[in-house]
Every structure is written in C-alpha cells, then in structure tokens.
Amino acid sequence: MKWASYERLRQAIAAGASTAVVTRLGDGAQALFDGERWDDGLGLDAEQRAGVARMLVADRSGLLQGSEELFVRSYARAPRLIVVGAAHISQFLAPMAMLAGFEVVIIDPRRAFASPERFAGVKLVHRWPDEALADLKLDATSAVVTLTHDPKLDDPALIAALSSPAFYVGALGSKRTHAKRIERLTEAGLADKVGRIHAPVGLDLGGRSPREIAVSILAQVIQVRYRGALG
C-alpha cells in the first residue's frame, strides 16, 4: 500500500466515513472508496464499483464476487452504544463496550454524575436525552440503553430511540417498573413500538452487581446485533 493511500484511508476513517480499499492481489495495485468518491488505481467498471459499495454497506471484507483477484477490505464505522444515565452500571458498561469495539456516548444532564472523573476517556453529553439523541442521528448501527431509573430522563430517551432505526433499545428496571413504563409510552402513542424495548435489560446471567449487569447488557447488545431481536 502506498503511504499516500494509507493517509487518505486514515483521514476518511477519522472523519467517520466508512471506507473500502480494493486490492489486486497479483501486483498490489489499489483503489479506495470513501462511500462517495473513488480514488481508483484499478480502473474498476460500474458493476465492480457497485459490488464494492454493497460490501462496504454490509461491513463485509473478502474477494469481490466473480473475481479471484480483487480483494475488498471494508473499514466500516464502529457500532455505537449510547448510554442514557451516568449511573454506577454505566461506569463499567462504558469501558467494557469500548474494549468490545463500540463507540460509546453517555448522555446525562446531571454534571455531578456525568463527570470526567467518573468516566475517564468516555464521551459525555450534558444535555436532555431527547435533544442529545436528535443530534446523534441514531442509525441502524446504534444501540441505546437507558439506566437512570428516572422516567423524566429515561422516557424521552426511549421515545426518541423507538422512533429511530436503532438496532437495540434496552431499559433498566424490574418487570413492575417496565409495566408502568409501557403504560406511559402507550399513552404517548408508542403502543406499536414498546415491544422493541429489551426489559428487564440484559441477558439473565444471574449476576446482580453493577459490573455483572454491565456484562449482561453488553452481551445482549452483541447478541441482538448478530442474531436479531429474538436471539
């Protein structure tokens, strides 16, 4: 790979653009596609370019269909985990999820909770969840978990998440708490969407400490990402 191509790849990734590099295995010649523009050192035809674009969207790497010679490496943007509530569980969930490959954002308007001291190295947003989530532009690679225990903060976040294509929506709270939450969200007009909420949140691993609950939430998010909601 030419250093110049490598630098373009690094810049595109840093700018949040999913990018593909196509390599001809015989001589190592390459093309780069940042989701919009091509820097094509291979002279790919329209059909080949369309095939590369499809692989990039699906975050798949491998030989281009119909070729033994053209290899596509997709550098897709990492999935995001948006945690609403800078709770004790969040202090474990955030670093664990970052190690597992997620971009993590914690939303909590309460600065005493969402402080850099409690969340070293984690992106913190000190705004109300509905505003913050609107800015984050949730997409199909986003997961949202609410952990505040406070309907004033959790409910607006859930309403925003359920109205988005997020692949996972989870909410902390007992079955009883969740039954009341469903009543409120149904009154808010989301009757057909409340079934998407994973609650009680997380896989039932048996652990009850904040760090164990963080593992169960992260495990469920990963399971739903690959296996779908019914896991």
Next chain:
Amino acid sequence: MATDADEIFPQIERWRAQGHGVALATVVHTWGSSPRAAGSHLAVNERGEFVGSVSGGCIEGAVVTEALAVIGDGKPRTLEFGVSDEQAWEVGLACGGQVRVFVERFE
C-alpha cells in the same frame, strides 16, 4: 480502540515515524473454520515485531517470516495455509480450516 484498524494503525504510524520498514498481512479468503475472518490484519516491522492477528496464533510465525521477505524486496505475496497445503504440516491451522493471506509493503 473500536475496530481492528484502530488497534493496529497507531502502531504502524509509530513504526513509520521511527523509520522502520512495515508490511501489512491481510486475510483475503477463508475456507472451513478459520479463526479470523477475511479482512483481519497483522502488521509487521523489519525487526519482526508484529501487532494484530491473521489466525489464532498458528500461522503468525510463518506470516512474519514472509513479511520480512516482502519488506526486503517490495514484492507483494499471496500465501495459503491449510489442510490441503504442504505447509499445513509445518505451520498449519490447528482447527483444520484454510486461509489465504496477502502480504504487502508500505511504500
């Protein structure tokens, strides 16, 4: 460190800044139960130091050796490892899968 690229690219840049030759090995195709999927990277410098992985650890040694040759002459190579390959008996995949690895030098 959200992706494999985030894990190895900073190391590649440190090596470049220190003036090391650097090669990148990438899994381009797998058959059967290979431990690392297509796209997995292993970066190697000319001292044989490496970061990342292209298997569960069974072929990294052989890939590093080939990467040193690629750093030396600049010619990209495509390597195959697995049960149908003679090298399998020496360095093959314990799990029985097959893997094709492309190795290129940063220029």
